[in-house]
Amino acid sequence: MEADVQRFTRYLLNGDELSCEDMIGELPEKENVLNVFDLLTKSMQHIGELWENNEVSVADEHLATATCDYVLSQYRYRFITSKKRKETGKKAMFLCLEEEQHYLGTKIIASLFEYFGWEVRLFGANLPLEYAETQAKEWKPELIGVSVAILYHLPKLKDYVETLSRIPNSPTMMVGGRLSGLYDLRQYCSKDTVILKDIAEVKTWLEALSNEGISDGKRNQPSNSIFSN
Numbered sequence: 001m002e003a004d005v006q007r008f009t010r011y012l013l014n015g016d017e018l019s020c021e022d023m024i025g026e027l028p029e030k031e032n033v034l035n036v037f038d039l040l041t042k043s044m045q046h047i048g049e050l051w052e053n054n055e056v057s058v059a060d061e062h063l064a065t066a067t068c069d070y071v072l073s074q075y076r077y078r079f080i081t082s083k084k085r086k087e088t089g090k091k092a093m094f095l096c097l098e099e100e101q102h103y104l105g106t107k108i109i110a111s112l113f114e115y116f117g118w119e120v121r122l123f124g125a126n127l128p129l130e131y132a133e134t135q136a137k138e139w140k141p142e143l144i145g146v147s148v149a150i151l152y153h154l155p156k157l158k159d160y161v162e163t164l165s166r167i168p169n170s171p172t173m174m175v176g177g178r179l180s181g182l183y184d185l186r187q188y189c190s191k192d193t194v195i196l197k198d199i200a201e202v203k204t205w206l207e208a209l210s211n212e213g214i215s216d217g218k219r220n221q222p223s224n225s226i227f228s229n
């Protein structure tokens with residue numbers, strides 16, 4: 001994996017979309033979405049280290065982001081949205097806090113939800129709370145995922161969780177992003193908020209939900225243990 005990350009990072013920094021796609025195509029487990037999303041995540045994180053050490057510039061970082069976004073969109077189309085999936089009938093919306101620009105993570109998580117048969121709306125970076133609230137009231141998602149990467153954005157998280165969990169259909173609030181892997185975000189969330197550290201935890205959560213729906217015969221109706229509202 002380490003060598004793969006180094007190679008993929010190089011392609012991202014060169015803006016070399018074709019080599020990125022060829023490399024994904026060569027991966028023995030290219031249809032295992034977790035492997036591919038892990039490669040994208042680790043490569044972008046590695047670029048963060050290079051940037052911190054002044055080995056790459058802000059321009060390099062922007063090019064890598066745009067390349068990664070393109071590759072992710074292509075992958076999502078080829079291996080997720082163009083394939084027939086068993087739909088769960090559930091809806092989820094994903095957004096970043098106001099002024100939060102780090103949206104690639106939410107795009108990956110939104111794609112994973114789609115892989116698991118959810119209908120998804122992805123609002124990308126920087127969605128002010130008032131617009132998130134209006135959208136949630138109109139669209140009535142079962143779940144709202146919020147992403148946070150920058151420390152000084154954290155205080156806003158509390159407002160988002162409080163306001164969005166109060167909307168009439170009581171969506172499950174899910175929080176993740178770079179900071180959830182580093183700190184305990186409970187104090188910024190409600191007691192029912194699902195806080196997940198990384199994509200592996202998200203996948204486990206989604207699998208548990210699918211298995212529950214099947215094993216107790218109430219497909220698509222998860223129990224309160226997971227859907228905590």
Ligand code: B12
Nearest residue numbers: 041044048101102103104105145146147150151176177178
């Ligand atoms: C690319 C990048 C940018 C891009 C943003 C690209 C984009 N559109 O997403 C640009 C250039 C815009 C940018 C800007 C800045 N950045 Co920046 N950036 C990064 C970098 C290198 C990669 C981010 C990334 O794409 N990671 C890959 C994704 C896939 O990982 P992820 O976001 O963690 O998501 C995963 C999980 O967290 C989880 N997840 C994510 N969201 C959600 C949501 C839910 C609901 C769930 C359950 C899970 C979940 O699943 C994802 C998939 O695995 C990081 C380094 C790093 N370690 O992440 C720095 C980094 C985050 N940035 C940093 C900084 C400082 C900044 C700036 C302040 C720089 C500046 N001075 O301008 C600005 C702030 C902009 C802002 N207001 O938000 C710092 C933050 C440090 C800190 N103490 O807070 C980092 C860590 C770099 C560093 N090493 O110092 N940045």
